Structures are given as structure tokens and as C-alpha cells.
Amino acid sequence: MEPRTQAVSDLSxxxxxxxxxxxxxxxxxxxxxxxxxxSRAGYVRAVDGISFDLxxxxxxxxxxxxxxxxxxxxxxxxxxxRPIRGSVSYQGKDLRSFTPQEMRWYRNTQVGxxxxxxxGALPPFMxxxxxxxxxxxxxxxxxxxxxxxxIREVMEEVKxxxxxxxxxxxxxxxxxxxxxxxVIARAILMRPRLLxxxxxxxxxDASIRVEVLKLLQxxxxxxxxxxxxxxxxxxxxxxxxxxxxxxxxxxVVEQAPMAELLAHAAHPYTVALLTALPDxxxxxxxxxxxxxxxxxxxxxxxxxxxxxxxxxxRIIQGLCDREEPPDFEVGPGxxxxxxxxxP
Amino acid sequence: xxxxxxxxxxxxLTLHFxTRAGIVRAVDGVDLEVxxxxxxxxxxxxxxxxxxxxRAILRLLPRNVAAYHGSILLDGLDLMxxxxxxxxxxxxxxxxxxxxxxxxNAFNPVLRVGEQVIEPALNQLGMSRPEAxxxxxxxxxxxxxxxxxxxxxxxELSGGMRQRAAIAxxxxxxxxxVLLDEPTSALDVLTQANIFNKLKQIKxxxxxxxxxxxxxxxVSSELADRVxxxxxxxxxxxxxxxxFFREPLHPYSRGLLASVPRLRHRGELxxxxxxxxxxxxxxxxxxxxxxxxLxxxxCAQDPPAIHREGRMVRCWLYE
Numbered sequence: 001m002e003p004r005t006q007a008v009s010d011l012s013x014x015x016x017x018x019x020x021x022x023x024x025x026x027x028x029x030x031x032x033x034x035x036x037x038x039s040r041a042g043y044v045r046a047v048d049g050i051s052f053d054l055x056x057x058x059x060x061x062x063x064x065x066x067x068x069x070x071x072x073x074x075x076x077x078x079x080x081x082r083p084i085r086g087s088v089s090y091q092g093k094d095l096r097s098f099t100p101q102e103m104r105w106y107r108n109t110q111v112g113x114x115x116x117x118x119x120g121a122l123p124p125f126m127x128x129x130x131x132x133x134x135x136x137x138x139x140x141x142x143x144x145x146x147x148x149x150x151i152r153e154v155m156e157e158v159k160x161x162x163x164x165x166x167x168x169x170x171x172x173x174x175x176x177x178x179x180x181x182x183v184i185a186r187a188i189l190m191r192p193r194l195l196x197x198x199x200x201x202x203x204x205d206a207s208i209r210v211e212v213l214k215l216l217q218x219x220x221x222x223x224x225x226x227x228x229x230x231x232x233x234x235x236x237x238x239x240x241x242x243x244x245x246x247x248x249x250x251x252v253v254e255q256a257p258m259a260e261l262l263a264h265a266a267h268p269y270t271v272a273l274l275t276a277l278p279d280x281x282x283x284x285x286x287x288x289x290x291x292x293x294x295x296x297x298x299x300x301x302x303x304x305x306x307x308x309x310x311x312x313x314r315i316i317q318g319l320c321d322r323e324e325p326p327d328f329e330v331g332p333g334x335x336x337x338x339x340x341x342x343p
Numbered sequence: 344x345x346x347x348x349x350x351x352x353x354x355x356l357t358l359h360f361x362t363r364a365g366i367v368r369a370v371d372g373v374d375l376e377v378x379x380x381x382x383x384x385x386x387x388x389x390x391x392x393x394x395x396x397x398r399a400i401l402r403l404l405p406r407n408v409a410a411y412h413g414s415i416l417l418d419g420l421d422l423m424x425x426x427x428x429x430x431x432x433x434x435x436x437x438x439x440x441x442x443x444x445x446x447x448n449a450f451n452p453v454l455r456v457g458e459q460v461i462e463p464a465l466n467q468l469g470m471s472r473p474e475a476x477x478x479x480x481x482x483x484x485x486x487x488x489x490x491x492x493x494x495x496x497x498x499e500l501s502g503g504m505r506q507r508a509a510i511a512x513x514x515x516x517x518x519x520x521v522l523l524d525e526p527t528s529a530l531d532v533l534t535q536a537n538i539f540n541k542l543k544q545i546k547x548x549x550x551x552x553x554x555x556x557x558x559x560x561x562v563s564s565e566l567a568d569r570v571x572x573x574x575x576x577x578x579x580x581x582x583x584x585x586x587f588f589r590e591p592l593h594p595y596s597r598g599l600l601a602s603v604p605r606l607r608h609r610g611e612l613x614x615x616x617x618x619x620x621x622x623x624x625x626x627x628x629x630x631x632x633x634x635x636x637l638x639x640x641x642c643a644q645d646p647p648a649i650h651r652e653g654r655m656v657r658c659w660l661y662e
Binding site: 175214232234274278284285292295 | 584
């Protein structure tokens, strides 16, 4: 049986002929485990063969549970980890071939990064003004007046107004929502083309969460930003993203346009996630949910075959536990790495 | 809908803390009831006083308490009248136990999990070791951990398993009421769903009552028979879950429910502008008024608890 594997090259051609801003190909980021200083004890396969494209102006959600490799993935996209195999290309150029100057240009002016924990992401002894001024000083904007003007502009954009009231405040004097606005302001300060948001609202209270998400959405639309929204929360992702990638144990198990995924989730893991996620419904308390037992596998010695097979309710014995499933096309722009969909 | 038989009756419960900045009114006159075999959810955002309420019920108080009064009746027993020693001996674990926030990280790393799980049964009930171990095995089966894990150390258990072990520990003394403070907030979606399945089974099979404290509205519906919404130290709405999730009364509850992203029945997401008041300088009148889209003149006065068709709401709209 010859699986109809999606050839990697035809990922990047789209009917509208646009070229992707970011291309990720068979990316593998493994961390070496050493027992003593020299002997290698194995690898943690945090990211293990991931491919996707991100187009200009597109919002891509990367959804996965803790330990699925999503943080390693975005740190690699930021050029902070070197992949053991595979590549990340920005505007067609491999990050690994960037000169130090190009890397600085990429990190400082092309990508904005919104961290998960705003308080941890802001230096405690710097005022809002200093925090926002620093990237411009590093970016070589010499004129102090120009810098201040841009700070005001950005603060108004993220609704940290009146600006004067916030300029000289320190992070601990701000609420969680305001801190996250400072982080967002810093991320868009240099007018990046790509915004990487790592769980930007998971530390915020429900009522504030929507406000920050709406702010991100407004910025995305105004500046036609490409956004990678990394989250464990499928529910918020469905409101925000055009396309979604579902990760499990270092691998992409399914990717699809958002509406398509909600209507026709294919991979048993995605189906389980959708089943497990509660909507606020009083009936929930009176019924049990069918969720797979167990926990995600250890990434040092992942199970053979499909990594979800030990928990999968639809396992095909002798296949799923032996052979790793390739991506199968299950719908327009919709692929699932699951043997159920072999042609 | 008042519970058929009230297990826990709280009225006028107040817990204030003294800090350098002033008096923090964390729990400010709370009235609640929990029925037999009922799950009451206390829903609120960070800083609303919900964890302090749990501490006030279990009398787990820090040193800087400025005021602690009100009445707590458990099955007719007046808990506030007990001295600290008899409260510790007779109430904690025996009648009310608690799974505190991040309980799964609270296991002693150098003791086997089983030893820790049976400890309340040995100390509080005077059970023999074999007896306690037998009960621990039953409970581990109930929460879905293989018995062999009783002999393991905490680091050998996954986060979800440790959380379940903490739940088993809370049940080992067969308490009447278990307080769960954000029992799944650090766990993955599937693990969370598994744990709520177990909690439901425990509720159905053992007949215990639960108070579930959470900020997560969707999660709260997984166990709730009734919901109490807490805002700035007060309960602003108390309702049965059926009506609460379908038509919340208080404008704050409505705002909260409108901010929940849903996979089914999707609508426009909304948010509540502004932020809750600090618990030190509470505004006069309704504490939600400055964020409320429906406020009117009357809101400058303190709204009373208005009872209506078995529900309670602290809002002038329903006068």
C-alpha cells in the first residue's frame, strides 16, 4: 500500500499565487539529554517534523496541550533554537543563513513577540516609557523626539490612555490587562510584519481576555499583520484565527481552515479536544464526557507509529502502533496525519 | 430553589485583612447554603475574594486578620463557636476537606504518595494503617489511578495523576463537604475533562457535597448544581445552574457569560470594560456600578440581596 503523502513542495503554491511570508519545512528541534558530561542519553524530540506556511495577513492558530512542542516551535521561529533538521524561511530565506545583522533586523523589525506572562516579560525596574524606548534605541532611531512620538502613537493604539498617566509607571503598578497592552505595544513598536503571540491571554481574567483579543484582532487588520497565535485554548482560537494547526507530542496532527476544522474535525485527537472543551451549559454537570484516558507521551521515547495511538479510540491494530501516519488530504486545505484517512 | 436539606449554612460571613495600605475586605458579608450532595460553584475573577472565602470556611487564617465573624452551620453544628483546637480536630478533614489550589504540587517529594494520602485517616480518624491503605486503594480506583502508584513518589506521577491523588486524599476521611479551589486550572483540556468525569462520579456515588471555586465559567458548568457569582467580596448572584447559564440576572454575570468563547451556539464575544475595584477602597453603593452598562441613579446606594423565584441577586434592577 502506497500512502498518498502530500509532497512538501506543493504546500506553498496556492491558487491565488501569493507567496508565503514564513515557510516551515520538516522542522525538527531535539534537545540532547546527557547522562554525565559526555555520554548522550537520548533526545527530547520537542518538535519533530513540522511543516506549514504562513501568508501575509493570515492569522494562524497553533493549538496544543502543554508539552506538545508549541513553545519550542515558536522559539525556533524566532531564531532562538537551531533546528536539528528542516528549515524556517522568512521571505524565502533560511533563518540559518542569516548574517548576525540580518538576524537582528529580523528579530528587531520583522517579528513582534507577545509573551504569555506579561509581568514576567516586562523588566521590573523600567518605566513604560523606558520599556518602549529601548527597542528603538537598539533599532538605531537616534532622534529622541521621534522616539517619544512613536511611543505616544503606539500607546494610543493599544489604548493605554491617557498616555501621560502611564508613561512613567512601572509594570507592578499596572493591572494584568494593562501590562499585556504594554507587551503588545512593544511588539508592534517597530512595525513588524509578523506577530507571534504565545498564549497572550491565558493569564488574564475572562472579562479582560476578550478585550485583549479584540485589540490584537484590530491591530492585525489595520496593519495586515501575519499572526501566529499559540494557545492551548481551542475556543479562543476559533474566534481569532483563519487557519489552525493542531499539535500533539511534537507533531502536527491536523491542519485546516478554521471553519473547516470546526465542521469536519478529522483526527481523533482533535475530535477529543472538541468534545472535552465545555461550553457553559448546565447539562454538563449531568453527563460524562467521552475523552481518551491517559496523558501525552514522553517525548524522549515516543511510542512507535502514531503518537496518539495508545489513547486513540479508533486505533487500527497493527498499523497505527507500527507505522507513523503521513499527512492525508481530507478536505480543501485540510490535512490530517491519521491512518483512518488513507485513500 | 433552596436545597432540600441544607448541609452548610453560611450567613454574614466576613473576613477582613489588615495590610499597610489599609483594611482588605476580602469576604464582606456572604450568605450561602450548600445542600446535601450538592455542588455549589463560587465563580469569580482574580481578586474577588473567592479563595479567602474558602479559607474563611475552613478557618485557615493568616495572622493579619482584622475581622472574622458571621455564622457557619454545618449540619446544625455551629462552627464559629468551636475553639481552634476542636475545629482542627472535629471539622477539618473529618467534616470538610479541601483540595487547595495547585495541590498537585504540594506532595512531599521524599515520601511515597500513599503515605501522604492516608495520613489524614490515621491522624484524624485514628484508622489503622491497613484499614487506611485499603480505603486509599478504593479511592485510587475511584479517581482512576492504578493502585500501584500508592507506592510511588510524587515525581513519578503526571500532573493529572497528582491532582487526582490530591482529590483521593481529600476523600479519605469521608468528609461531608469537599472544597475544591481551581482543581484543574493548570491541567490540559483532556486531563481536565477526565478529572471532572471522576468528580461527577464521586458526587453520584459517594453523595458528598462540593464547593468548587473557579474563575473559569465553562468549567464551572461541569459540576454545578448552583452557582454563586462573587464580585469585590460579595455574592452578587446566587442561582440554580439551569437558570444561571441560560439567563443570568446580574449585569456582571451577563457580562461574564458573554465573554466566554463557545464552540457551539456561537455569538459575538463581549467584554466588561474597566476592572474590579480594589478591596481596600470599595466604592459606595453597588460595587459593580462604574462598569455596569445598565446603571442608574439608584446604584449609588448599596443594593440589597433581592430574592426572586428562589434566586438571589444584588442589583437594583430587580427591586
